[in-house]
Amino acid sequence: MPDAASVEAPAPTLSEVAAIQRRTVAVLAAGQVLGGVAFGATISLGALLAADLSGQESLSGLATASVTLGAALCAIPLARLAARRGRRLALTLGNLFAVVGIAIVITAAAARSFPLLIVGVILIGAGNAGNLQSRFAATDLSPTSRRARDLGTVVWATTVGGVLGPLLLAPGEAVGAVLGMPRLTGAYAFSIVAQVLALTLYLVALRPDPLRIAQRLARAGEAAREHIVEADRPLAARYAVFAVAGSHVVMASVMAMTPVHLVHMAGGRVDFLVGLTIALHVFGMYGLSPVFGWLADRWGRVPVILLGQAVLAASLLVAALWSHEVVAVIIALLLLGLGWSAATVSGAALLTESTVTAMRPRRQGVSDTVMTLSAAVGAVLAGVILGQIGYGGLALCALVLVAAVAGLSPLARGPRD
Numbered sequence: 001m002p003d004a005a006s007v008e009a010p011a012p013t014l015s016e017v018a019a020i021q022r023r024t025v026a027v028l029a030a031g032q033v034l035g036g037v038a039f040g041a042t043i044s045l046g047a048l049l050a051a052d053l054s055g056q057e058s059l060s061g062l063a064t065a066s067v068t069l070g071a072a073l074c075a076i077p078l079a080r081l082a083a084r085r086g087r088r089l090a091l092t093l094g095n096l097f098a099v100v101g102i103a104i105v106i107t108a109a110a111a112r113s114f115p116l117l118i119v120g121v122i123l124i125g126a127g128n129a130g131n132l133q134s135r136f137a138a139t140d141l142s143p144t145s146r147r148a149r150d151l152g153t154v155v156w157a158t159t160v161g162g163v164l165g166p167l168l169l170a171p172g173e174a175v176g177a178v179l180g181m182p183r184l185t186g187a188y189a190f191s192i193v194a195q196v197l198a199l200t201l202y203l204v205a206l207r208p209d210p211l212r213i214a215q216r217l218a219r220a221g222e223a224a225r226e227h228i229v230e231a232d233r234p235l236a237a238r239y240a241v242f243a244v245a246g247s248h249v250v251m252a253s254v255m256a257m258t259p260v261h262l263v264h265m266a267g268g269r270v271d272f273l274v275g276l277t278i279a280l281h282v283f284g285m286y287g288l289s290p291v292f293g294w295l296a297d298r299w300g301r302v303p304v305i306l307l308g309q310a311v312l313a314a315s316l317l318v319a320a321l322w323s324h325e326v327v328a329v330i331i332a333l334l335l336l337g338l339g340w341s342a343a344t345v346s347g348a349a350l351l352t353e354s355t356v357t358a359m360r361p362r363r364q365g366v367s368d369t370v371m372t373l374s375a376a377v378g379a380v381l382a383g384v385i386l387g388q389i390g391y392g393g394l395a396l397c398a399l400v401l402v403a404a405v406a407g408l409s410p411l412a413r414g415p416r417d
Helices: 004-008 014-040 045-054 061-085 087-111 114-137 144-167 169-179 188-205 210-218 234-265 272-286 289-299 301-321 326-353 357-407
Strands: none
Touching: 014 087, 014 114, 014 144, 014 188, 014 210, 045 061, 045 087, 045 114, 045 234, 061 087, 061 114, 061 357, 087 114, 087 188, 114 144, 114 326, 114 357, 144 169, 144 272, 144 289, 144 326, 169 188, 169 272, 210 357, 234 272, 234 301, 234 326, 234 357, 272 326, 289 301, 289 326, 301 326, 301 357, 326 357
16 A cells, blocks of 8 residues: 555655656666676576586577566556556566565476476576666656667667676686586576566665656646656557567567577687677676667657567578578677667657556566567477578578568657657
């Protein structure tokens, strides 16, 4: 139940809203740095652990699918929780899910239990559902003129941890050996520490809650003008959901199979190359997100979504034509991250401003559910496709979704799109 002060307090002024927004973006950015370490340190390990514990390379995609399944199962419940109790509680609960999931994954590796591994990975995915809400939390109090930039800034903060995380694979194995952890799980030691720190940060510092303030502004008058969306555009919102989901499926499917493909190329060895490739990919995902946010604010949301599709297409063509060249695979993964960043930053901004405040958390939760469920299916199919027609064939199949997102873009055209 909300406390009496939050119900009775008058709506803040525009200057107070601006100060709250600056604090919110700073806290969310710090949380994303920690979340990036936690997620980036293990992003390469799921497929490898699944292949190792199951003994079947074709099941390697099931780990990534389980992450996305966990996120899909929790996206709407966490969004509803945010709508009732605010972003702070939803983000904190997501971090708690992730900590429990990591502990289960380590236990599964020690017990050589593939089913238990999947349970743990699903819980990590549930935690990622909370992490995904951070980008939407950054837009709760943003004025229209800089909504995508604020979102991009929080997404960018993941770069620090996301690039560092994959590079912790080798040190993680050394730490894990000292701690007596099972093979391929050492990096999870860093993940647990980062998740606990992020949980504490949100619990203590995300005050006042941005969504609670936005909801109060929606009931106010003039103070809400620059911060609260008053017009509902359901067709544009549906296209935004499709564009974000389609771009995410393309990225997740190809990225999930890249460590397996690289290990294949290296004769079964897990070395620095895998971590470097994923680190550059994660940099592509997050490193230029403020730039794409600025472009989306300046050019409009749909043009930047289309820019993302062009970069994704270039990535997939490089991967298809030079699938057995290490340098080409690295370039393809970097472009894959950049295309994803452009499409998802602008797509999330389009979804937010196409939805009235009262409906925003629900549609955001639906978007994350569609995105993650689609990626789960894509990851499973990616493992099968990789086994049947190889890495290059997988890239060509992904081009179909890129074409669909680009082809349907006229549905979302509006004043700022």
